[in-house]
Structures are given as structure tokens and as C-alpha cells.
Amino acid sequence: MRLFIYLAAGCMALASMGAQAESVSGLYQVREPIEGQGAEARTAATAKAFETLVLRLTGDSKAAQNPGLAELRKNPQPLINQVGTDAGPPESVEVEFDPGSTERALRKAGLALWGSNRPSILGWWLTDSVDGSNLIGDGQASAQPLRRAAQHRGLPLRLPLADLQEQLLANAKQLESNDPAPLRDAAQRYGADALLAVHAQEADGKWQGKWQLWLGDQHEQGTAEAGDQAALADAVMLAVGNRLAPRYVIKAGASSQLQLQVQGMNLQRYAELSRVLEPYGPRLQLADGGTLTYAVSGNREQLRAQLGLAKLQEVPAEQAPPAPSPTPSPGAAPGQPVTPAPVSAKPFDGLRFRW
Template sequence: MATATACVRSLGVILVGLAMATVVRADQVVDLYTAEVLVTSQSEAERQRAAREGLADLVVRVTGDTQAREHPQVQEALTRAEGFITEFNYGSTRETVEVGGEARPASRLVMRFSSVEVERLLRSANLSLWPANRPGVLVWMVTREGGDLSRVSDSERREQLRARARVRGLPLVVPLNDLEDRLALQARQLWELDEEAIRKASQRYDAEAILVGRYSETTGGQWRSDWQLYHNLGNPTFYVRADSVEGVLSQAIDETANHFASLYAIVPREEGPGTVVMQVGGVDGFGEYKAVERYLEDLAMVRRAGLITLRPGVLTLRLMVEGDRSQLLGMLERDGQLVPAMQSGRISLSGNRFEPEGTLANPLSYTWQ
């Protein structure tokens, strides 16, 4: 009986640990094509207004470009925004909407937009497309009042961050600020941007990027802040000024989303897609071949994956892609479904190393996981 009790106790610890892992892990794939808007009724006029607002927000989220909604073709599409909706439903809320100076009870209209139609619109307008697999960002914040430093952990600030991150489609993790966090990282270490301490304390959250914000109020009542981003493709700093803390947080999320969009968004080529040749090892049977093909064609920047050769365990494919080869490599690295052949412990399948990489003579070489 004692042994059984110990096993149950151990299992409980394991389950708590797994539950904690799901709480603090960033989900890197975001829902690009669903929008939520508060409405005061279920009338057609309100639904049309909400559709316009939802599609405008969605265009910014999908492109990563806050100016995209001003494009003439997008403005024209907003006049018929309901035609982009594939399904919608209403949900109750405790929120209100101000109409003519009067607060009215609001419900939430959840709209699903057609990804095919939205992407067709963006392509015709030559606007960028930021794929749904996006870097998860862990956010630490610290504030100074007088001479005192304190970590920012209140729920209102967290929700302000999350709300703006949802609008921009940025996967966000906010620290638990539990005992482990407080012991691992002090407010002064955050304020001084102690990178070693910050990275060590961040390991439990398994986020691809870390954002550290430091803000304080000026004697004139404004808020000033600087934000340090740590990421394997660079560590930029953003300087933000606003009349409120909410404005500071919103702008910081925008700056971060704009930065990642500049790295990962794909701009359709006027002359058509480019070509990349890839060899994939570790493919056992026709079923896995089709799985590899489906996976590659589901990538936002891959227009088509065509088979060149198929031999036991190895396929060679020609990918018609939009965007730079470096963007394709970064996308594959984040997904982890295809591993570079050398990293997988297999001998590289590539050919002539003196030929340009990604060509038939020297294809990209990966192993299917």
C-alpha cells in the first residue's frame, strides 16, 4: 500500500509538472483568420460594421504591416467585407460599447474569414504575407517609481499585453512571477539588462525570443520606456514614449511584431515564384512521401512541391517558393519537422558543394522526422 501511495504521489508530481509546462510554453502557431468584434446588436448594419473592422485588423495581422489596411485595394475590399466571411457566431459578454456618449451592453461577434480570399487579396495588392508559425515571445517588465524598482506582474498589465498581441498575431508568454521566477531574476537585474541572468531565468518558458521592458513616468506625466529584444537573428532595442502605460505596452508589442514581420514576412514576387531543390532522407514508403509533400505545400511560402526523383529512403523535390531561401530555412528550423541532414547524424545527401545551394547539382539536404 505504501508503494502504491508513493507511486500515486509521484504521478501527481509528474502531472503537475506537465501542466506547468503547458502553462508556460509559447504556442507558436497563431490563428490568423478569426476576428472578434464587440457589437451592440445582431442587426445586419452592425454585422457589416464589425466585418469591416475585423477584416481591417486581420489584414494587419496577416501582413505584419500596420499600413496595409490603407492600401486602395484593401479599402475597396472593406466595402464588401462580409463576402470574406465563411462563418460567424455571437457570444455574450459583460462588456459595454460607448455609442453617442452612452454605454450599451455588448456581445461578441466571432468571424472566420476565408484564408484563400484574403491571401488572393494580398497577392493582388502585392502586400506581404507573414506565415502563422511565428516566434513565441517571453516578456519581462520592470518599472521605476522614484528610486524604487519593481517587477510588473499585475493582471491588468498582462491583459493589456495579451490583447495587443492577439491583434498583431504575436505568440506571447507572460512569466508566472512565482517564487522560482523571483529567486532567479531580481528587479535590478532586469533594469540593468543582465543578459546572463535573464536568459537563465527564461529557460523554463521555452520561448524563441525574450523581450525586456523598462519604463517609468516623467515629471511631465508622460511614460518613457526602452525594450530590449533577445533573438538569434539579432537583439534590437525599441524606444517608446506614450501618455499612458497602456500606450507604452501597445506600442512595444507593435514594434516587436513589426520587427519579426520584417524578418519573416514574404512578399510575392512580380516575376513569379523562385525554385529551390531539396533532398529529403528518412522517407519510408509512399505514405511518408505524401506526408512530406503535404507538409511542404502547406508552408505559406511554398506554392508547389514537385517530385524530381524517388529512390529508396530519399526523395528529391523542386519547390516553387516565394521569398528568400533564408526565410525558407528559418521556417523549416522553427517547425523542426525536417532536420538538416548533418544535424540528424546522417551523411549529407547533397551533391557538388561548389554549386549554389538549393540547385539540382547541390540540393538542400534534410531528414524527415
Template sequence: MMALRDGRLRAWCAAALLWLSAVALLPSAALGAAPADLYEVFVPVTEDRDAALAAALRTVVIRVSGRRDAPDRLGDALASPWNYAQRSGLTADGMLQVGFDSLSIDRLLTGAGLPVWGRERPATLVWLQVQDRDGTAFWLGADTLAIERDALERAAHERGVPLIWPALDFDERQTMHAQAGDDELLRSAARYGANAVLLGRARRDGGEVSWTLLSGGETRHVTGSLEDGVHLAADTFAALYAATGSSLQEIGVEVAGISNLDAYAATLNYLENMTLVRSVTVDRVAGDRVRFRLAVRGDEAALLRALALDTRLAPAAPTVDRGLGADAAAAAGAPLQLRYQP
């Protein structure tokens, strides 16, 4: 770590280390950023336990790479799944639970030229209308019991896509009955804290499901099975958020609004827990601004996309160092400007 250049920064960092030590003792859910363990898989138990473990390895490499063709790229590695498993055991309902070593899986994927898609995964609000055999149609919500919802949940768990289901209150039912447009769907996603919308229309008479994904200002469509909606979302998100290669890029980030120790420690902890970020050093403190230097697996655009999934660090108006004009500051590699939002 680089030298700390003033007493205030040294004091903040010393106090923050104590704060972060306390945070580390909390349950992981308190940190709030990641979906369920990406490296843990549940598969049916077969007579051939090695075959079940190999199936678990295939699931985890697809989930972590974001690529459905990942198993085909790994060759003989699938023949020795025990080399990557950290723990395994049977659950009460007879499933084989396998926890894989994250570093080993990441190295396996990187060595095969595959990307690694970490914890930064868009939450997706699902609007799925099902037409029953008698012609009646209904929307699936958070409290709906339906085989279609179960199928989507299983596929989403396998791909590592966090899904959100609507409450289906009166206003929402009226809006969807009136054929909500894209803008209304995106506003509904914002109300639920979701980053994307997956709209589907299914029929129980065996017809195909029509899917539309709204994300990042773009619209994508696919027609197929129930699971194909989840695959559309996962394939789209992996192309945006997965990091390829092992080289690191150094990126400066200046965060405003850090006015106390809690804000400083929360920001440092958040940055250190981002999958793209391999290391964080503190550069300087000036007023309520703290400048960090990040070693990032990927480029600045990938970092900004990952940051946009969370509201804690929002884009801020750029500042220019005294004595430098805007053009000179850009040429000197001015840091990204963000604002802490508790």
C-alpha cells in the same frame, strides 16, 4: 506529382496517405504549429454593423500582412468588408466575431503589393517590470493579474504575436533582480521554448515604457507605450518571415533520420502545412534519407528562417552525391540538408 521511382517509395507514400487521412480528423491543436486563427477577429459591436465589420477587416489585414499601414494601401476594399467575410456572429459577451476567408485576404494583400505573414511566428518570452506609484517594482509572470499584462495580451492578439510569460520561480527572480544580461535572457527563452525575448520596464505614474527585443542575434529598442513593445516585435518578425509576391521558387530539401513511416508522414505533414510552402513532391528515398522538392513562396533564406522556428527539422551536415565533388554538387543545386528530430 512526379513519378515514384521505386517500390519502397510507392509503399511509403501509400501508407502515408492513410496516416495523413487519420491525422486530418484530429483537432487542429494536435498539429501544434500555428497560433490562434489569424483570420478570425473579435471587435466591439456598434450601431453600424458595417463599420464594425470594416474595423475587423482592418485588424486582419494588419495581422496577416504584418504591416500597420496595410489598410491605407487597400483603397476601396475596406468599403466592402462583406466580400471577404466567411462567417460572423455575436459572442456571449456581445462581441462581433468575424471569420475571414484566408484565400480572399491573401489575394487582397498580394494584389496591393503587400506581404503575407503566415503561421510561422516566433514565440516571444516577455519580461516586463512594473514600477508602482509608491516606488516598488515587480515582474509580471504567468499568474500575475495586472492591467499591463492585459494590455500586452490584447495588442499581441491583434498583431498575431504568440507571447509566453515566465513562471517567476525563485531562481528567475534572483536572476532578474541581479539585472540579467542578454545571454541570460536568451537562455531563459530557450528554457521556455521561445524564439525571442521582449524586455520592458514600465512605470504606473504615466512614464513611457522602455522596450528591448532580443531576436536572431540582434537587439532592437523602442520607447513608448505598452503596446509599442508588441509592435516592435511584430514589425521585426514580419520583415523576416512574411512572403512578398506570388512567384514560386523550387527548392530541394533532403531530410535524414526518417527511419519509419511515422517519421516520414510527420515530416511530409509538417512541410505541407508551412505557409511558405505551396506544394511538396517526393523525389527519392535512400536509406533513412528522403528528398523532397518544395514550391516555396520566397527564397531559400526565408525557408530556413521559418524552419528554424521549430526543432523538428534541424540543419544537418551536407552530403555529396557519389561521383560529384562538393563544388560540382553546389553548382548542380544540391538540396538543403536537414535531420528529422521527433
């Protein structure tokens, strides 16, 4: 009965919850410019939208060339719910793909997938141009190309307020420094998972950008070049997505069966955990008070990384709670053998987390 209550109430909580910061909205909606005129140009833009979506979901620049997707590259229509047109400028197609059909097609091709629950990124983006230096902040017109680029590459980007204190802090020297501590201190007010520091400069009619990314103890860095600021933003977001994806992708056939126990559950947390675990095919095995035990399919380290995004903490083995005591079967007479509770016969050897 307790298990049924969790399931039923959890469904209601899921329906009432708003999207979390780490959940990318519009992940299956792709906008691509139409280069040229007529039906052929529109068809080419639609095919490009499919390639962009594959890259969003895999983080692999070669994934769209997978032989298993050859027919869909020619005609992605079986995966499309609807196609619209944005007059622009530039004129673009807006393609909405069906999530279920798309994921099945990619998994059938043996591709590793990255779900919609992704690390939120706080972007410290400084531009140096003939007009001077500017830290791009939330609400500025110059923020729009960054937001469009992040959406195009499937990344949840946040921007700082860029007030005077932050403008002084996020100078070129700090953004190119290997020490993220000052930026992390300033970023606490925004609650993001990762820090992205970009120093973009205009030179010889082109834009160049040095970028660094910090997520936990992971540090990535690189450079990008493009003809304008919008293209540079897209190049940086593409590179960042490609570096992050391997930490979270789930490859069909490369997973193992795991047990996961989560302590401190309530209805809202059940709904959130259900969303986080969706790519791992969770099967709820036991509900014991505020502790739920799941069977999942995945990689231990990737599951750890995903649960870390949801702000869960791993429970060390020495702090594990004792196994549930057996309880009498309903109607059992005194002195009769006790029927064990419905738990796994094998000792628990999975992962334990708590809220």
C-alpha cells in the same frame, strides 16, 4: 508506392496532431471595440477589424492602404464568415474572416504575407508603479492585457512563472541590459524561440515602456508610450510584430523556385513539415527512405528562417548524401539498359535540412 504511403499516412498524422507552439490560433478572428452607438459604429469597427487583420498578416502598417484593397476597406463582407458581438466591457465586434479568400485578396494586391507559423516569444515584462515593481507571470490577473495584446497582433506569447528566483533575476537593470545571457539561461525551461524584455513605468499619468527582442542573433529594441497598461501592451506587440514580419513574409512574384531536401523524416515530422511549408507551395518530388525532396517557391533566407523555427538543422554541402543510384525498371531483363530513378536531371542545388 513509398511516396503514396507518405502522403496517405501524413494526412492521418495531420488530422491527429495538436497545434504546435509556434502556430498562432485564431489568426483570422479579430476583436475590435465599438466606439459609439448604432449601425454605423458597428460598421466602422468591422472595417477596423479588417485593417487589423491585414496588419497581422503582413507586418506592414501601410498595407491596408494598398489601392488594391480599396473596395474591401469600404466593405470587407466578401471575406467574412461571421460577425458576432461581445457585450464587454468594452462592447466589441468579433469578426471571423475566411483564410483562403483573405489570402487570395491580399496576394492579388501584391502584398507580402506572414503565415501562422511564427516564433514563440517568452515575455519578461516588469511594471513599475506607485504600488511597487512586479514581474508579470503566467496565471496573474495582470497577464490578461498582455495575452489580449499578443492575440490582437498575431503573436504567440508565453509568460514565465515569475517565481521568486525569476523576480530577482528580471529586474529593471537586467531587462534594460544589452546582454540577454542571464534571461536566456532562465528561459530554457520554457522552450521559446525569442525573448522579449520590457520595462514599463508609470509617469505623469501615462505608461512608458522600453523593450528589447532577441531572436537568434537578431536584436531589436524600441520604446512605446500609451495611456494605460493595456494600450502599452498593444503598442509593444505591434512594434515587435512589425520588426519580426520582414524575416518571414512571402511576397508574391518575388520568390524563386527552390529544391528542398529534408532528412530524418517520419509520419509526425511529415505532418509538421507540411504545415511549415504550406506558404511555399510545396510539391513532393521524391521519397527515398527517410529523405524527402520538395520543390518550393520562396526566398532562401526566409525559408531558412522558417525551417529554423521548426527546429530543423541545415546540412552543410560537404555532408550531403550521394545521389540515389539508378534502379532497374520492373521486368527488365538481365543486360538490358537500366532506367534511372525518377530524380531531377539537374544536379541538386537546393537546401538540405535534417531533423
